[in-house]
Amino acid sequence: MLRSIDYSGLIYPVAPHDVSEFRATRRDHFGYSQLRLTAKVVIVVIVVTIFAMVAGGPLLAVFGSALRSAFMDGAVLAALPILLFALAFVAIAGGAVVAGVRAWRRNGGPWQRFYRMNKFADDNDLSFVPLDTTISYPGLIFNEGGNRSIRNRFRSRAGRTLDYGNYSYTTGSGKNRQTHNWGFMALELDRALPHMVLDARSNNQLFGVSNLPKSFARDQVLKLEGDFNSHFTLYSPRQYERDALYVFTPDLMALLIDHAAVYDVEVVDTWLLVYSPKEFDLVDPAQHRRLLGIADTVGAKTLRQSRNYADERIGDFSVNLVAPQGQRLKSGASIAAVAMIGIVLTFWAVPFLFRLFS
Known part of the structure; x- marks a missing residue:
């Protein structure tokens, strides 16, 4: 790095x-x-x-x-x-x-x-391209929609992969067509880790609804010590709580709060992925300083902390894999969708009850 x-x-x-x-x-x-x-x-x-x-x-x-x-x-x-x-x-x-x-x-x-x-x-010692359509990351934003592209892309030329830029994709068609823009950073890890997502509370939408394109089952939320839970909601697969605590130690949690509290973070396979719901201004030195600072603090600590990780369900350190039940989080209902259904049911039920008891 x-x-x-x-x-x-x-x-x-x-x-x-x-x-x-x-x-x-x-x-x-x-x-x-x-x-x-x-x-x-x-x-x-x-x-x-x-x-x-x-x-x-x-x-x-x-x-x-x-x-x-x-x-x-x-x-x-x-x-x-x-x-x-x-x-x-x-x-x-x-x-x-x-x-x-x-x-x-x-x-x-x-x-x-x-x-x-x-x-x-x-x-x-970075490479730069203004527009690229070669995208192969497993992260949750990279499998959405179509017309995927990365603009203003910076990648390490040698050694461990460090990659950041602005990613976009489209959903819908016709009048419902919508372009989604993200800033992202990807850092390659040495060991495959269970799928974990840190949903930053600071960039959530109205009523605390997550800005992420996918929702996860609430029984996968893991509460950590201190004030970490006021900054992030941490999701880890069921029965992988101890593995998550092995990676997210108090000192790594402190670095996340200090350097990445405005971003969402995902750990999947051998990647540490950082997401911003706003595009990065990559002509601004301060933006590069912040991203490279995250790589040198959060990224470096995650690497050190996970260097000796092995999924005990596989039982062989030489096999750099996570068991199937820990590879991906289970999806859940969106809070926004549940709230909308509740509103619709309420507007339907109130007139019905009024007629029933009148």
């Missing part, structure tokens, strides 16, 4: 020439082709044009009507302010578009961000 981090690539000014050269050499094999970027720019231009037609069309129509009335009445001088106002409107709108395009080109568009992130990756 990384110890000394060079953040200069994310901090120091960038020369436009360097961005242009970087773009010319990387655009065809960077996983983010020029065609894709051009398509996005075209979409933005189309949206702006439609907005201008919708918003500006009626205004120009009013100008045209006023000008026609003025000329028909012979009041040419009276029409002059209207004409000047219309010309000013067109000039301002056109100038705004030109200024926006120039600013986009001056700042290198997304390529300046790519340049900065790639420079940071090169300086710290």
Whole structure:
């Protein structure tokens, strides 16, 4: 894991020439082709044009009507302010578009961000790609929906796998189509561990409903000592409570509270996975500092704590596996779904009871 981090690539000014050269050499094999970027720019231009037609069309129509009335009445001088106002409107709108395009080109568009992130990756023995669809993690967010992709992906080039970026997938179709965006980090462990999930309370939704895409049976909740339960809800498979306590010692729990209390954490197979319901800003040095700090504290402690773990149900340390009953948590009913059913039943039952006893 990384110890000394060079953040200069994310901090120091960038020369436009360097961005242009970087773009010319990387655009065809960077996983983010020029065609894709051009398509996005075209979409933005189309949206702006439609907005201008919708918003500006009626205004120009009013100008045209006023000008026609003025000329028909012979009041040419009276029409002059209207004409000047219309010309000013067109000039301002056109100038705004030109200024926006120039600013986009001056700042290198997304390529300046790519340049900065790639420079940071090169300086710290990481690889960087802006867009990747190669995803093979077993975590609970990685098997949902379709159109899965990772944006702004950083991976270790050698040694133990460290991988982080922004992951997205889509669910539904048509009007019900929805894109789900997550920030994630994956750290490879040495030993396979029972499936355990730490659902952070700080990022839950209204009424404490979990933000995670799956719900787990409540009889798998494991209460730990101290104030850990006020920060996380820990799920572990039934009959694996002692195994969970073997991994989540008081000192590891303290590191989780100090460094990862705003994130959900999952341990599955040989992976430690960290999830954020908000995307990471990976041009921000502070975001990298926080993620790499989690890897160097929580990750390193989890590695040390689980180094000698073996599932006693298998009984052979040389077999790096967990018995089937501990490999995955059992699903449960969503609290939100249960609450919705309760509300529907209540609205149905109240009128029925009223008619019954009236």
